[in-house]
Amino acid sequence: RKEVEQDPGPFNVPEGATVAFNCTYSNSASQSFFWYRQDCRKEPKLLMSVYSSGNEDGRFTAQLNRASQYISLLIRDSKLSDSATYLCVVNRGGTASKLTFGTGTRLQVTL
Amino acid sequence: EAQVTQNPRYLITVTGKKLTVTCSQNMNHEYMSWYRQDPGLGLRQIYYSMNVEVTDKGDVPEGYKVSRKEKRNFPLILESPSPNQTSLYFCASSLLQSGLYEQYFGPGTRLTVT
Numbered sequence: 070r071k072e073v074e075q076d077p078g079p080f081n082v083p084e085g086a087t088v089a090f091n092c093t094y095s096n097s098a099s100q101s102f103f104w105y106r107q108d109c110r111k112e113p114k115l116l117m118s119v120y121s122s123g124n125e126d127g128r129f130t131a132q133l134n135r136a137s138q139y140i141s142l143l144i145r146d147s148k149l150s151d152s153a154t155y156l157c158v159v160n161r162g163g164t165a166s167k168l169t170f171g172t173g174t175r176l177q178v179t180l
Numbered sequence: 181e182a183q184v185t186q187n188p189r190y191l192i193t194v195t196g197k198k199l200t201v202t203c204s205q206n207m208n209h210e211y212m213s214w215y216r217q218d219p220g221l222g223l224r225q226i227y228y229s230m231n232v233e234v235t236d237k238g239d240v241p242e243g244y245k246v247s248r249k250e251k252r253n254f255p256l257i258l259e260s261p262s263p264n265q266t267s268l269y270f271c272a273s274s275l276l277q278s279g280l281y282e283q284y285f286g287p288g289t290r291l292t293v294t
Binding site: 103110111112113114115118156167168170171172173 | 215220221222223224225228238268270282283285286287288290
């Protein structure tokens with residue numbers, strides 16, 4: 070089993086739609102969770118950290134479910150500019166220096 | 181402007197010819213890391229450094245070397261490149277604060293080894 074698994078997509082959604090991505094992780098000791106965004110072959114950029122209580126940033130909501138070992142990202146009112154690959158990132162419990170990146174979920178928002 | 185820079189951005193080389201990819205950050209970050217990204221495999225960590233003169237292997241260190249003589253620089257060295265090292269390479273840096281480890285990535289270096 071991969072340490073971090075994501076559905077590769079692509080998710081093709083119309084503008085204005087709500088879309089959700091899930092990501093599962095295998096290391097129950099993981100303590101830090103993130104969603105990064107990567108535009109086509111450019112550098113990844115932090116979208117948001119994921120907190121135990123869940124957190125929201127504008128149209129984006131991230132949730133963490135420790136019992137089931139998954140995190141989710143919800144995007145409301147999708148924009149064309151949201152088209153990108155979304156990377157789920159998890160640290161390896163107790164080791165700040167080692168992050169495991171999922172292979173990413175590609176989102177394509179269309180008119 | 182806070183940033184991570186990498187050079188070169190694109191490189192085509194031949195098997196066995198030593199090369200160095202430079203990485204520099206201006207944010208006074210303690211932590212720096214190198215990743216490679218390949219289709220279907222995602223980002224995989226090659227080496228990382230917690231501070232000057234402190235480096236350690238990541239998940240795929242074979243065929244690579246690094247050094248951290250100054251806080252701002254973390255070069256990646258391929259002593260004898262091979263075609264399986266053809267990849268997109270990213271350098272990243274971050275502060276070492278408990279809880280959050282936002283990594284700032286450089287723009288990437290696309291390496292082709294023929």
